Amino acid sequence: MQIFWLKRNLRLQDSVPFFLSMKASRSYGKVLPLYVHEPGLIAQPDVSRQHQAFISETLVELSTEFEALGGQLLQAIGETVSVLERIHRCSPITRICTHCETTQNAQYERDIAVRAWCREKEIELMEVEQNGVARGKQSLEAFAEYFSRAIGNSLKDPTGADLSQRFARLPFTSCAISDIPLAAGADKPGRQRGGRQAGQDILNNFFNVRNLSRYPSRISSPNTAWASCSRVSTYLAYGIVSDREVFQAVDRVVSIGHGTLTAPEFARLQNRARFFLDRLNWRRQYLQVFESHPHVETRCMLPQFDGVREAEFDEGLFLAWSTGRTGIPYIDAAMRCLRDCGWINMRLRATLVSFATMNCWLPTHRVAQLLATEFLDYEPGIHHVIHQIVSGTSDFQALMIYDPMKQARDHDPQGQFIRRWVPELADLSGAEVHELARTAGCHSRIAEDLGHGPYPAPVVDCKLTAKSAKSRIHALKNGFPDPGRDSGGANTSSPQLGLI
Numbered sequence: 001m002q003i004f005w006l007k008r009n010l011r012l013q014d015s016v017p018f019f020l021s022m023k024a025s026r027s028y029g030k031v032l033p034l035y036v037h038e039p040g041l042i043a044q045p046d047v048s049r050q051h052q053a054f055i056s057e058t059l060v061e062l063s064t065e066f067e068a069l070g071g072q073l074l075q076a077i078g079e080t081v082s083v084l085e086r087i088h089r090c091s092p093i094t095r096i097c098t099h100c101e102t103t104q105n106a107q108y109e110r111d112i113a114v115r116a117w118c119r120e121k122e123i124e125l126m127e128v129e130q131n132g133v134a135r136g137k138q139s140l141e142a143f144a145e146y147f148s149r150a151i152g153n154s155l156k157d158p159t160g161a162d163l164s165q166r167f168a169r170l171p172f173t174s175c176a177i178s179d180i181p182l183a184a185g186a187d188k189p190g191r192q193r194g195g196r197q198a199g200q201d202i203l204n205n206f207f208n209v210r211n212l213s214r215y216p217s218r219i220s221s222p223n224t225a226w227a228s229c230s231r232v233s234t235y236l237a238y239g240i241v242s243d244r245e246v247f248q249a250v251d252r253v254v255s256i257g258h259g260t261l262t263a264p265e266f267a268r269l270q271n272r273a274r275f276f277l278d279r280l281n282w283r284r285q286y287l288q289v290f291e292s293h294p295h296v297e298t299r300c301m302l303p304q305f306d307g308v309r310e311a312e313f314d315e316g317l318f319l320a321w322s323t324g325r326t327g328i329p330y331i332d333a334a335m336r337c338l339r340d341c342g343w344i345n346m347r348l349r350a351t352l353v354s355f356a357t358m359n360c361w362l363p364t365h366r367v368a369q370l371l372a373t374e375f376l377d378y379e380p381g382i383h384h385v386i387h388q389i390v391s392g393t394s395d396f397q398a399l400m401i402y403d404p405m406k407q408a409r410d411h412d413p414q415g416q417f418i419r420r421w422v423p424e425l426a427d428l429s430g431a432e433v434h435e436l437a438r439t440a441g442c443h444s445r446i447a448e449d450l451g452h453g454p455y456p457a458p459v460v461d462c463k464l465t466a467k468s469a470k471s472r473i474h475a476l477k478n479g480f481p482d483p484g485r486d487s488g489g490a491n492t493s494s495p496q497l498g499l500i
């Protein structure tokens with residue numbers, strides 16, 4: 001019997017391991033789809049209840065999809081090796097087909113244990129590469145070639161097929177959902193829903209000429225980003241849709257534009273499509289960096305930063321930042337929005353991390369770990385590498401210190417976002433929310449009804465702390481303090497997070 005092992009790639013469409021296992025059912029035996037709820041991984045500090053709830057919703061849909069094809073998904077609780085051992089005793093396993101994943105170290109360790117077990121039992125393990133990430137000694141293919149190949153591939157979709165003769169029967173019954181250990185934290189009321197249908201809706205609805213044409217201009221403000229970003233990250237992170245499916249969706253839009261737009265409009269669309277694809281290229285690059293530097297999950301990319309912020313860890317500042325009570329309205333609005341919805345746009349993420357690591361001098365890994373549990377789309381490769389860049393602990397030379405006050409004035413000039421998420425400031429009008437002398441001590445009836453006390457005064461002076469962080473980071477990187485002009489500490493030029 002073969003196992004089609006679902007880890008983070010929770011889909012049947014464009015799933016090479018699923019396709020290959022089905023294709024080989026005569027030679028290797030029938031196929032058992034398997035998902036393992038692993039207590040050791042569920043207990044990891046970067047896993048939270050919202051991730052687990054999202055996965056559960058996805059598995060419900062997947063189970064239905066398997067049934068429609070004539071099979072059944074086995075869900076089991078336990079460490080993967082012991083679950084495989086149990087299956088193997090009931091019905092000998094000939095081969096395991098799965099995706100090769102670039103993910104957090106705990107999951108990578110699990111993969112190593114499975115590899116060793118397969119070797120010991122002489123079971124073939126097929127790990128199919130994806131996302132164009134090179135492993136081991138391979139060299140990375142250029143993005144343009146990877147993209148061209150991806151849009152040229154015909155993607156397999158088994159929907160509608162009768163594959164009942166190729167599926168194995170369950171060797172034992174699936175676990176009861178109520179027995180699955182719960183991850184820490186609470187679910188989020190405003191998060192995206194799990195399942196292929198929700199991912200498919202994004203592929204069908206976001207990718208059209210209108211959305212792609214206006215994409216770049218509306219992604220930086222939290223007031224427009226919600227409707228203007230694709231929101232596909234979560235479905236990519238859990239492999240509910242593949243990167244190839246997203247590439248093909250972009251390509252489709254460009255083809256439609258070619259047939260319907262004027263030449264200048266089409267040139268503009270092409271330009272915007274490239275802008276969007278740049279981000280998918282960054283995604284791949286970050287995954288690749290993490291593949292080669294997995295230690296950045298727990299250590300700094302530049303070792304001279306290890307322990308530096310940790311030695312000055314301020315619990316009070318961490319609490320203020322992580323609960324949205326820093327007294328800096330834009331930061332608090334971002335954190336409270338994130339805690340409710342599990343998503344904020346990229347610029348806001350960078351502003352939040354810059355404030356935590358530069359202004360509050362909080363340790364990069366404490367910040368990254370907390371945000372890993374808050375981001376529903378937590379993708380370890382992207383997440384940890386960007387944290388290194390924003391906190392100045394990588395070899396990326398340009399230092400990006402985001403001034404949260406400037407970011408707020410630029411991207412939420414009338415304060416709608418701030419007032420929505422910081423009800424203490426609900427009675428202030430327009431740009432008044434940007435005046436810290438007014439916001440400190442502010443309270444409103446709405447906030448009182450919601451149980452909020454008066455709004456706090458700023459926990460740090462943003463200009464002074466940015467200046468100090470800049471000079472310390474410069475000294476740590478170069479061995480001497482920053483000799484440059486005093487820019488008030490805040491480099492407010494537009495950062496290019498995609499450049500490594």
Ligand SMILES: Cc1cc2nc3c(=O)[nH]c(=O)nc-3n(C[C@H](O)[C@H](O)[C@H](O)COP(=O)(O)OP(=O)(O)OC[C@H]3O[C@@H](n4cnc5c(N)ncnc54)[C@H](O)[C@@H]3O)c2cc1C
Pocket residue numbers: 219229230231232233234236237279280282283284286344345346347349350353375377378379380382383386387390497498
């Ligand atoms: C501190 C920090 C932490 C981040 N952590 C994550 C994370 O855990 N998971 C995650 O998917 N993204 C992360 N990002 C990148 C980015 O913020 C999100 O990908 C994006 O906001 C997701 O929303 P979207 O799908 O609507 O993006 P869109 O703007 O629609 O972009 C399309 C896709 O491109 C990719 N992408 C976009 N921006 C980036 C980027 N800067 N780097 C790499 N890929 C990008 C994503 O796959 C995204 O889904 C992080 C950014 C920062 C600054």
